[in-house]
Amino acid sequence: MGDGMVDIGFLTRWEHEHNAIQRTIEGFWNTFRSWKTQDKDGYHELFLGKLDEDFIIIDVLSISLKQYYDREGATIFCSLRLHYLHTMIGTYDMEFLLDGVTADDYLSFEDRNALHRLLAIDKYALRFARKALAEGIEESTIMKITGLEAEYISLLKRKLLS
Known part of the structure; x- marks a missing residue:
């Protein structure tokens, strides 16, 4: 690769090797269902009652490499956008170490x-x-x-x- 050229295939190869998108989707469902069970009142209040999970649509938004300067190493984020029918309800991100180990995850909902x-x-x-x-x-x-x-x-x- 010449100067200024980025190996964009790296993330694609890394994702295939570590099955990151599928793991992120599964991570979302596990986190969402766990939150729904542990904070029933918050869930019902936020979503005006229950959501029929068949109508939660998951769009893969991005997969990105993040280099940190305040600590050693880099991580890869797989990001999902979450809709309920036509309504954007939130996002879910899973952070991976370069060896494929899950580092953290982040579920956030809209206002x-x-x-x-x-x-x-x-x-x-x-x-x-x-x-x-x-x-x-x-x-x-x-x-x-x-x-x-x-x-x-x-x-x-x-x-x-x-």
């Missing part, structure tokens, strides 16, 4: 007030869609009224029938 406003809309759309499906209303009509995507309405329908 409570903004979250409440947006979540209320999504939760109402889900409630409406469940009732409409139970009444036999066409999925295309429910999509138009709620703004929910077909995949979410199909998922609700499958859950209703099971």
Whole structure:
């Protein structure tokens, strides 16, 4: 590599070798479910009741190398963005040492007030869609009224029938 060239393949190779994205996703679910169990009141207060986990969408945001100057070594962060339907609910980051060992993890949620406003809309759309499906209303009509995507309405329908 010449001057100024960065080996961008390093992070891709490192991620494949250490399965960091999958481990980060599993880490999120473990941390989220543990927090939900240990702080039921905080969970219910933040999310206006329960969240149906089938509608939590995880987007892999980035994988990045961080060199520290106040301590020895570097770490790699794998970052996820978390949505509930259309609402961004928070982020989850897992920090790894270069040998693949998990160093730490960080779960943070959006501002409570903004979250409440947006979540209320999504939760109402889900409630409406469940009732409409139970009444036999066409999925295309429910999509138009709620703004929910077909995949979410199909998922609700499958859950209703099971």
